[in-house]
Amino acid sequence: MSIIRVENLTHVYSQGTPFEKVxxxxxxxxxxxxxxxxxxxxxxxxxxxxxxxxxxLLKPTSGxxxxxxxxxxxxxxxxxxVRFQVGLVFQYPEYQLFEETVFKDIAFGPKNMGLxxxxxxxxxxxxxxxxxxxxxxxxxxxxxxxxxxxxxVAIAGVIAMMPQVLILDEPTAGLDPVGRExxxxxxxxxxxxxxxxxxxxxxxxxxxxxxxxxxxxxxxxRIAMDGTPAEIFDRAGELKxxxxxxxxxxxxxxxxxxxxxxxPESIYTINYLRKQLVSLRxxxxxx
Amino acid sequence: MLKDITLGQYFPGNTVIHRLxxxxxxxxxxxxxVALFLAKSYYSYALMALVLVTLSVLSRIRPKTLLSGxxxxxxxxxxxxxxxxxxxxxxxxxxxxxFKITANGIRxxxxxxxxxxxxxxxxxxxxxTTSPLQLTDGLEKLLAPxxxxxxxxxxxxxxxxxxxxxxxxxxxxxxxxxxxxRARGASFDTGKLTERAKALVPLLVPLFVSAFRxxxxxxxxxxCRCYHAGIGRTRMKELHFAARDVVAxxxxxxxxxxxxxxxxxxL
Amino acid sequence: MTDPILxxxxxxxxxxxAEEPALRDVTLExxxxxxxxxxxxxxxxxxxxxxxxxGILIPTxxxxxxxxxxxxxxxxxxxxxxxxxxxxxxxxxxxxxxVVEDDVAFAPENLGVAPKEIRQxxxxxxxxxxxxxxxxxxxxxxxxxxxxxVAIAGVLAMRPACIVLDEPTAMLDPIGRRExxxxxxxxxxxxxxxxxxxxxxxxxxxxxxxVIVMNGGRVxxxxxxxxxxxxxxxxxxxxxxxxxxxxxxYGLRQGGFDLPLDALxxxxxxxxxxxxxxxD
Numbered sequence: 001m002s003i004i005r006v007e008n009l010t011h012v013y014s015q016g017t018p019f020e021k022v023x024x025x026x027x028x029x030x031x032x033x034x035x036x037x038x039x040x041x042x043x044x045x046x047x048x049x050x051x052x053x054x055x056x057l058l059k060p061t062s063g064x065x066x067x068x069x070x071x072x073x074x075x076x077x078x079x080x081x082v083r084f085q086v087g088l089v090f091q092y093p094e095y096q097l098f099e100e101t102v103f104k105d106i107a108f109g110p111k112n113m114g115l116x117x118x119x120x121x122x123x124x125x126x127x128x129x130x131x132x133x134x135x136x137x138x139x140x141x142x143x144x145x146x147x148x149x150x151x152x153v154a155i156a157g158v159i160a161m162m163p164q165v166l167i168l169d170e171p172t173a174g175l176d177p178v179g180r181e182x183x184x185x186x187x188x189x190x191x192x193x194x195x196x197x198x199x200x201x202x203x204x205x206x207x208x209x210x211x212x213x214x215x216x217x218x219x220x221x222r223i224a225m226d227g228t229p230a231e232i233f234d235r236a237g238e239l240k241x242x243x244x245x246x247x248x249x250x251x252x253x254x255x256x257x258x259x260x261x262x263x264p265e266s267i268y269t270i271n272y273l274r275k276q277l278v279s280l281r282x283x284x285x286x287x
Numbered sequence: 288m289l290k291d292i293t294l295g296q297y298f299p300g301n302t303v304i305h306r307l308x309x310x311x312x313x314x315x316x317x318x319x320x321v322a323l324f325l326a327k328s329y330y331s332y333a334l335m336a337l338v339l340v341t342l343s344v345l346s347r348i349r350p351k352t353l354l355s356g357x358x359x360x361x362x363x364x365x366x367x368x369x370x371x372x373x374x375x376x377x378x379x380x381x382x383x384x385x386f387k388i389t390a391n392g393i394r395x396x397x398x399x400x401x402x403x404x405x406x407x408x409x410x411x412x413x414x415x416t417t418s419p420l421q422l423t424d425g426l427e428k429l430l431a432p433x434x435x436x437x438x439x440x441x442x443x444x445x446x447x448x449x450x451x452x453x454x455x456x457x458x459x460x461x462x463x464x465x466x467x468x469r470a471r472g473a474s475f476d477t478g479k480l481t482e483r484a485k486a487l488v489p490l491l492v493p494l495f496v497s498a499f500r501x502x503x504x505x506x507x508x509x510x511c512r513c514y515h516a517g518i519g520r521t522r523m524k525e526l527h528f529a530a531r532d533v534v535a536x537x538x539x540x541x542x543x544x545x546x547x548x549x550x551x552x553x554l
Numbered sequence: 555m556t557d558p559i560l561x562x563x564x565x566x567x568x569x570x571x572a573e574e575p576a577l578r579d580v581t582l583e584x585x586x587x588x589x590x591x592x593x594x595x596x597x598x599x600x601x602x603x604x605x606x607x608x609g610i611l612i613p614t615x616x617x618x619x620x621x622x623x624x625x626x627x628x629x630x631x632x633x634x635x636x637x638x639x640x641x642x643x644x645x646x647x648x649x650x651x652x653v654v655e656d657d658v659a660f661a662p663e664n665l666g667v668a669p670k671e672i673r674q675x676x677x678x679x680x681x682x683x684x685x686x687x688x689x690x691x692x693x694x695x696x697x698x699x700x701x702x703x704v705a706i707a708g709v710l711a712m713r714p715a716c717i718v719l720d721e722p723t724a725m726l727d728p729i730g731r732r733e734x735x736x737x738x739x740x741x742x743x744x745x746x747x748x749x750x751x752x753x754x755x756x757x758x759x760x761x762x763x764x765v766i767v768m769n770g771g772r773v774x775x776x777x778x779x780x781x782x783x784x785x786x787x788x789x790x791x792x793x794x795x796x797x798x799x800x801x802x803x804y805g806l807r808q809g810g811f812d813l814p815l816d817a818l819x820x821x822x823x824x825x826x827x828x829x830x831x832x833x834d
Contacts, residue, residue, distance in 0.1 A: 083469070
């Protein structure tokens with residue numbers, strides 16, 4: 001059974017004013033338990049507005065959102081409860097840190113859930129472990145940390161709520177290759193250990209290509225494509241027409257096919273491309 | 288949404304009022320306020336109201352738009368009116384318990400309400416027809432004589448224009464931080480007053496931290512663009528008084544004179 | 555290329571209250587009209603290096619010469635800053651005015667340029683970055699890429715000989731990145747400007763004349779993009795990725811393919827690989 005179901009969701013900003021804008025236009029989609037869902041689309045495609053409906057931060061102009069079969073706007077309590085079940089890490093989350101210590105900041109979410117001191121402490125330590133925040137930093141002030149550390153603390157602050165669904169909006173934005181790699185690896189580790197559902201919003205096709213089991217492509221407030229990474233990156237031409245890029249590996253594979261090298265379409269990681277080329281040369285055919 | 292708040296909103300246009308030098312408009316507003324405080328009779332208030340209506344017609348700002356600016360102040364206007372209503376001296380028209388309403392009281396109340404409304408609408412007319420940059424430019428030029436006593440006129444004007452530039456940015460940022468904290472279960476709109484005040488900490492701390500970071504980066508960027516206070520600075524758009532400004536200022540003088548004359552004759 | 559626009563001579567810099575120096579004995583020359591990319595992970599000293607180029611930071615040891623002017627000489631500071639323009643990461647924090655054209659006018663106004671000429675410079679700069687049609691817009695309503703182009707125009711209005719961009723695309727989406735990089739490319743081609751681009755995106759360095767890799771406050775590698783990126787092991791040891799094309803070729807070489815490591819662009823890379831299959 002799906003964990004989130006969205007039915008005919010529409011969101012209009014500043015309705016009834018000259019600035020009226022349809023940000024999300026009649027979207028219906030189901031998100032399965034345990035999926036790693038990549039969401040791509042350029043700025044203004046509606047993806048940020050869309051995800052803020054999944055934890056009831058925004059109310060639909062029309063349409064409904066179900067979490068675990070229940071309408072999340074059924075009552076005030078369900079709307080609040082879904083905040084903790086669907087954890088949302090915003091873009092540049094390091095700017096939301098406010099407490100005196102890293103520990104207290106990570107504890108903010110669990111505290112709002114009304115957990116006991118002991119439970120809170122346990123969750124903080126566990127979340128810090130997931131997000132690779134060293135124990136020695138827990139008593140430091142968030143302001144003293146480096147940019148990458150701050151980001152991991154902010155992510156830990158959401159993980160500490162133990163949400164069933166974790167949504168990350170551009171978690172690697174502005175990081176250098178090392179910082180990126182470590183965050184992506186942490187997301188995979190977290191997924192493996194918790195078996196939770198993950199939604200990853202990213203401009204970086206290489207990031208989503210590596211992680212996601214399924215991709216949604218947003219364009220003009222609608223879902224333009226929905227499929228596995230292989231299916232989506234097969235349609236490189238359409239993606240480019242929407243102002244999106246394709247992963248570098250897909251780009252190279254396309255260039256090779258144009259030159260008559262017989263490798264399959266739908267290649268989207270460098271590793272896979274390399275394996276294909278090696279086996280093509282050795283065995284005279286792609287694997 | 289916070290984004291919907293308008294602060295000193297500017298409606299671009301090309302009417303004679305829009306084209307007036309900002310200094311003229313600032314001086315004009317001062318004259319208007321002086322005249323308002325000189326006004327003592329229904330006649331002079333009628334004259335003041337007429338002036339405002341004429342200006343709003345000339346600037347193509349609909350009276351409805353002007354009046355809608357009063358909405359947030361409605362409580363203050365009513366409060367002032369009611370207080371003044373009970374403070375008149377003379378023969379009471381109506382009396383109950385310790386309250387009495389006199390003809391004098393009604394008069395004062397009506398005048399006070401009119402004065403606040405005209406004053407606010409006049410000020411809005413200025414901000415609606417003058418871009419923030421023109422306003423700060425005008426202010427800087429008008430206050431220039433104060434430089435003699437080392438009053439930091441240029442710095443003040445620069446501060447104002449940077450503040451205006453960053454208001455939308457900070458409003459957007461406030462929205463973002465609020466959403467992020469609400470995603471962690473914070474609530475900003477429920478609970479007792481003390482709880483609500485406490486709930487603001489997760490919002491205000493990041494906002495301040497971010498504002499300081501922005502200030503720091505902005506200062507560096509300004510230095511890189513050769514900013515060194517007002518020394519030897521020129522402007523791309525220089526302010527020029529035109530014939531219409533002279534006429535406008537003359538009309539302002541006439542207005543003050545007219546209200547003074549009316550006052551002299553007890554009207 | 556005999557006359558470098560920037561000379562960095564044995565520069566070290568330690569931030570106040572910091573224990574470790576951020577720059578250690580860096581010596582470089584930047585040739586007039588060249589496109590230099592500076593790479594390095596966060597904390598490698600690349601941004602600190604950039605800030606010494608126009609006197610925002612004064613070296614604690616050594617000196618920086620801009621067209622022969624020492625950045626420590628306060629009397630020449632304005633001349634130095636108008637020669638080396640600087641663009642930063644966050645476009646929001648560089649724009650001072652509420653109208654695009656007023657913002658672009660900021661620097662020439664500070665320099666005391668005559669009003670008529672400011673108008674000319676502003677229009678010229680806005681056209682150069684393709685933002686002329688937006689001259690009367692409010693900056694906060696523009697996209698990230700557009701804002702960053704306004705910031706570049708604001709620097710161009712000083713008519714600098716050299717423009718230093720400190721991670722100008724880090725906060726932009728792919729469309730914004732493309733806009734900004736295309737603008738930078740045009741400045742170099744059409745105006746012959748010296749461009750120093752600080753970045754951690756490998757793909758942005760492929761077209762540079764020269765790539766400088768910083769690590770631990772020192773210059774770790776310095777050479778043409780092909781020369782630098784073919785040192786895959788060194789790059790990895792510096793905690794840096796190499797472009798995907800190099801990554802692939804490096805992997806294939808270990809699998810017995812006889813490929814040149816310096817095939818950097820997608821087409822070069824595909825050509826080289828396709829050639830091998832033809833030979834077979």
